[in-house]
Amino acid sequence: MSNFINFRKGNFNLNMKLPFLIFCFLVLSSLENHSQNCSYNFSGIVMDLHDESSLSNAVISIDGLDQNILSDENGFFEFVGLCQSNYKITISHLKCKSKSLSINLNGNLEKVIKLEHHINELNEVIVLGDSNKKSKTIYESKISKEIIDDNFNSNLGDILKNVSGISSINSGNSIVKPIINGLYGSRVDILNNEVNIQDQQWGIEHAPSIDINSAANIYVIKGAGALQYSGSAIGGIVIAEPSKNLLKDSLYGKTLMYGGSNGKGGSLMSKLTRTYENGWFSTLQGTLKRFGDFNAPDYIMSNTGFIDKSASFQIGLNRFNYGFEFFLSSVNNEIGILSASHLHTAGDQIRAINSDSILYVDEFTYNINAPKQKVTHNLIKSKIYKRFQGFGKATLQYHFQNNKRLEFDIRRGINKNTASTDLRLKTHTLIIDFDSSFSDKFDFKFGIKGEFQNNFPNPETGVRRIIPDYDKYDFGSYVISNIKLNKNWLLEGGIRFDYSKIDALKYYRKSFWEFRNYNKIYKNIVVKELSNQVLTNPKRNFNNLSTTIGLSKKINIFNSLLLNYSIGSRAPNPSELFSEGLHHSSARIELGDLSFSSEKSHKVGLTLSHIKNNVRITFNPYINSITDFIFINPTEIQQTVRGSFQVWEYMQTNARIWGIDSDINYNFIEKFTLKSQISFLKGIDTTNEEPLINMPPLNFKNEISYVNPKFHNFLLSIQSDYTFKQNDFPNNNFEVFVPTTGKMELVDVSSSPEAYHLLNFRSSIDLSTENKSKIKIGLSINNLLDKSYKNYLNRMRNYSHDLGRNIMLNINVNY
Amino acid sequence: MKKLYTYALISSLIFVSCSKDDDPVAVNEEEVITTMIVTLVPSDASTNVTLKTQDLDGDGPNAPVVTVSGNLKASLTYAGSVKFLNETTTPAEDITEEVEEESNDHQVFYTVGSGITMNVVSTNNDSGGNPLGTKFKIDNISSAGSGKLTFTLRHKPKKPNTGLADAGGDTDIEATFDIVIE
Numbered sequence: 002m003s004n005f006i007n008f009r010k011g012n013f014n015l016n017m018k019l020p021f022l023i024f025c026f027l028v029l030s031s032l033e034n035h036s037q038n039c040s041y042n043f044s045g046i047v048m049d050l051h052d053e054s055s056l057s058n059a060v061i062s063i064d065g066l067d068q069n070i071l072s073d074e075n076g077f078f079e080f081v082g083l084c085q086s087n088y089k090i091t092i093s094h095l096k097c098k099s100k101s102l103s104i105n106l107n108g109n110l111e112k113v114i115k116l117e118h119h120i121n122e123l124n125e126v127i128v129l130g131d132s133n134k135k136s137k138t139i140y141e142s143k144i145s146k147e148i149i150d151d152n153f154n155s156n157l158g159d160i161l162k163n164v165s166g167i168s169s170i171n172s173g174n175s176i177v178k179p180i181i182n183g184l185y186g187s188r189v190d191i192l193n194n195e196v197n198i199q200d201q202q203w204g205i206e207h208a209p210s211i212d213i214n215s216a217a218n219i220y221v222i223k224g225a226g227a228l229q230y231s232g233s234a235i236g237g238i239v240i241a242e243p244s245k246n247l248l249k250d251s252l253y254g255k256t257l258m259y260g261g262s263n264g265k266g267g268s269l270m271s272k273l274t275r276t277y278e279n280g281w282f283s284t285l286q287g288t289l290k291r292f293g294d295f296n297a298p299d300y301i302m303s304n305t306g307f308i309d310k311s312a313s314f315q316i317g318l319n320r321f322n323y324g325f326e327f328f329l330s331s332v333n334n335e336i337g338i339l340s341a342s343h344l345h346t347a348g349d350q351i352r353a354i355n356s357d358s359i360l361y362v363d364e365f366t367y368n369i370n371a372p373k374q375k376v377t378h379n380l381i382k383s384k385i386y387k388r389f390q391g392f393g394k395a396t397l398q399y400h401f402q403n404n405k406r407l408e409f410d411i412r413r414g415i416n417k418n419t420a421s422t423d424l425r426l427k428t429h430t431l432i433i434d435f436d437s438s439f440s441d442k443f444d445f446k447f448g449i450k451g452e453f454q455n456n457f458p459n460p461e462t463g464v465r466r467i468i469p470d471y472d473k474y475d476f477g478s479y480v481i482s483n484i485k486l487n488k489n490w491l492l493e494g495g496i497r498f499d500y501s502k503i504d505a506l507k508y509y510r511k512s513f514w515e516f517r518n519y520n521k522i523y524k525n526i527v528v529k530e531l532s533n534q535v536l537t538n539p540k541r542n543f544n545n546l547s548t549t550i551g552l553s554k555k556i557n558i559f560n561s562l563l564l565n566y567s568i569g570s571r572a573p574n575p576s577e578l579f580s581e582g583l584h585h586s587s588a589r590i591e592l593g594d595l596s597f598s599s600e601k602s603h604k605v606g607l608t609l610s611h612i613k614n615n616v617r618i619t620f621n622p623y624i625n626s627i628t629d630f631i632f633i634n635p636t637e638i639q640q641t642v643r644g645s646f647q648v649w650e651y652m653q654t655n656a657r658i659w660g661i662d663s664d665i666n667y668n669f670i671e672k673f674t675l676k677s678q679i680s681f682l683k684g685i686d687t688t689n690e691e692p693l694i695n696m697p698p699l700n701f702k703n704e705i706s707y708v709n710p711k712f713h714n715f716l717l718s719i720q721s722d723y724t725f726k727q728n729d730f731p732n733n734n735f736e737v738f739v740p741t742t743g744k745m746e747l748v749d750v751s752s753s754p755e756a757y758h759l760l761n762f763r764s765s766i767d768l769s770t771e772n773k774s775k776i777k778i779g780l781s782i783n784n785l786l787d788k789s790y791k792n793y794l795n796r797m798r799n800y801s802h803d804l805g806r807n808i809m810l811n812i813n814v815n816y
Numbered sequence: 817m818k819k820l821y822t823y824a825l826i827s828s829l830i831f832v833s834c835s836k837d838d839d840p841v842a843v844n845e846e847e848v849i850t851t852m853i854v855t856l857v858p859s860d861a862s863t864n865v866t867l868k869t870q871d872l873d874g875d876g877p878n879a880p881v882v883t884v885s886g887n888l889k890a891s892l893t894y895a896g897s898v899k900f901l902n903e904t905t906t907p908a909e910d911i912t913e914e915v916e917e918e919s920n921d922h923q924v925f926y927t928v929g930s931g932i933t934m935n936v937v938s939t940n941n942d943s944g945g946n947p948l949g950t951k952f953k954i955d956n957i958s959s960a961g962s963g964k965l966t967f968t969l970r971h972k973p974k975k976p977n978t979g980l981a982d983a984g985g986d987t988d989i990e991a992t993f994d995i996v997i998e
Contacts, residue, residue: 512873583875640879644990740966
């Protein structure tokens, strides 16, 4: 009866070299076939309407012809030898609503067909088309549910590296902060289920408080253009979204297990979802991770173990006209800090830097000793929405976040078990959004946000507080609109205003207060004077305006272009304003500046994307020009009783970062795919004509994978990850007197490590059991050759090498 | 809509209820070592020589004040002791007691710079029988000259060790004195 042909068209690409694919395509697509015979081809791609991912195994049939064709894994299908005629086509897919269309064939025809995937998932996207895109003119990279499940043991910073342009700045292997196009920390906002995570995100040694397993998809927007969420994310925004729930009576879940040889530990994640046809749903999820000391190829990195206990719970009602959601999440981490990194003086630094190995190694243990961190982040989100006829949707949200951060140092006497940093950050947020689409051609969003934040540094630590007590008030409002100019052109524009006020109570050391002349400039803010300290009440207000304007152009069905210009403004964070003292973990004195103004970023980004048959390419050049860029720079050497320390002062300068990101996915032979990812950037301090510090070096990733859908989705893959040496770094080296040698010696804190090449291996197989559960077993090896290397963007690079080989076993059960 | 209003009301109440606390209390750091005093008692019972470094603002911008009360004599031996103080509190806190209580976690090292020759050895031990070094002696002092003598207190050094170079741990205090030998 049905004649299923799984057709692939190979000759479109046989002669194409990757860099010229786009251009060749343009030429090819302009060729027309003028033959009048029955020799026309009808081809196309079937895509998911929401995220434009390709849909395989969609059935494409032509009425009257006994010919059904299945789309391949790239969503591609093709009929050959059709005559000049009118045809009625039906496209159906297991999980989608079928779609019919008529075509009038008088030449070869190519079409992109978008299906409403997950039709049972009730979500507003059904009504608003692809409005789930955060910005329509900035390319949005997505980390899919599959990638998250396969890497559920990973952290946010590491998993995001699956996207070009994203790297990370690390403090050891467990504290990993994402860098987006060269920027990190306060310049990157992280949203967990619409909640902008508020923790002490300003420091390098503070990992984002988020469990990736509470999300179904993670999106990255490289730039400040997603004004609905923030105007200050001049690096970009990371958005973790929970799964959309099915609108039917169902109970389903998954359990993921991981065991890894490096760190000799494991992880367990379980998630259970209950849904009802009437729109009610609830999800319970928990993650447990426990690791001991990790190892570099040649030694154990003592005290690098960690424990992670996270859970989330979601309950809600999802109806078309109204609904609500209540979400709770708790993330609890205990992270050991490499023992060998605990140094105090410049002399200690020289010993570490000049050593080929590590200064301190102990037996392997699961125990986590000081120095260590204990971080807790609890979050409550509640949200209600209502749709008004002829107007749109109104959403009201309230979030409360409670972040507690304890840092334990190696201490003496009665304080031995007392944390030396104890910060408690509480944030209340109220958001009202209106989302309306007046017509297919024009939609419009606006909203307001109010936020109150209180930071309490506990004085019982017995250590002077670097980050002071403060209250922070924020008020923001935005308007964003999309105008569809015609079939192929879309214009996006947005504007956001943020007012921010910080009201702090800070003890300054009197000697510093006078040294900086603050006793003259800021004498009005003194509350009281003690013998060697001054209590002050600094208050700062910031008014920030952010705008975005962009164009989206569909060149043809396979090629599109996005162009965006965004201006973002970020108020200085508390550590940039108030730091004053020795930062133990980096063995340097860090000084903030009360007089800082907001930094402003102007970013222009262009994205060309080409999706055709078996090729997907995105090419994304950008330039980001930042005025009053706040950075930290060494200024002098200070003598203390502990020895000499380098003094690093926060300063403002002008900076420019430009680069190119590119992703290529090329299904070159049946079952074989090549995935390439290139991230290149340059960061320059334009005022001082110096390279910016901590800029990611050129990275080039290539992965060849083999997937056999006919044999349990058996997958084999090998990835090459090449990181070049960073040749552009500022020279911040200094000299100190070292008593043991009796000489002045150079402390080389600046030089970048050599280039390195890592090989990573992956394999997995799907097994189905009788009771419909699906089991996936995976075996992977990271750093296959056990290569000894150092990473420029790991703050521990002067103290130890990076991770050695890790053999990992994953078992994923879906039920 | 009614729900919406109730909601907003509850939320705003939470906002309003956050009132400001009183002034935060000042922290006087207890573990800070501001001062190291090295007392050298000569074998002929003449005047003691005192080496002192004092940095009252800790990590603040002011540099430590280093003083040496007199010269050493090549003909003599000296019995020495090291004292650590925290002078940010009143009365000053003697940190030496803590160091000696946690003797296994501490050691004082001596580094003799070029230009002078002398033998400096620890005379007290930790509870594990390894040198602690808060008491020491100086002998075999060479003839006249001048050079640097450095005292380093390491926290959590490797024990036993062969000296500063392989001791590891981290430096709690380090002071270099200019010494003249007559």
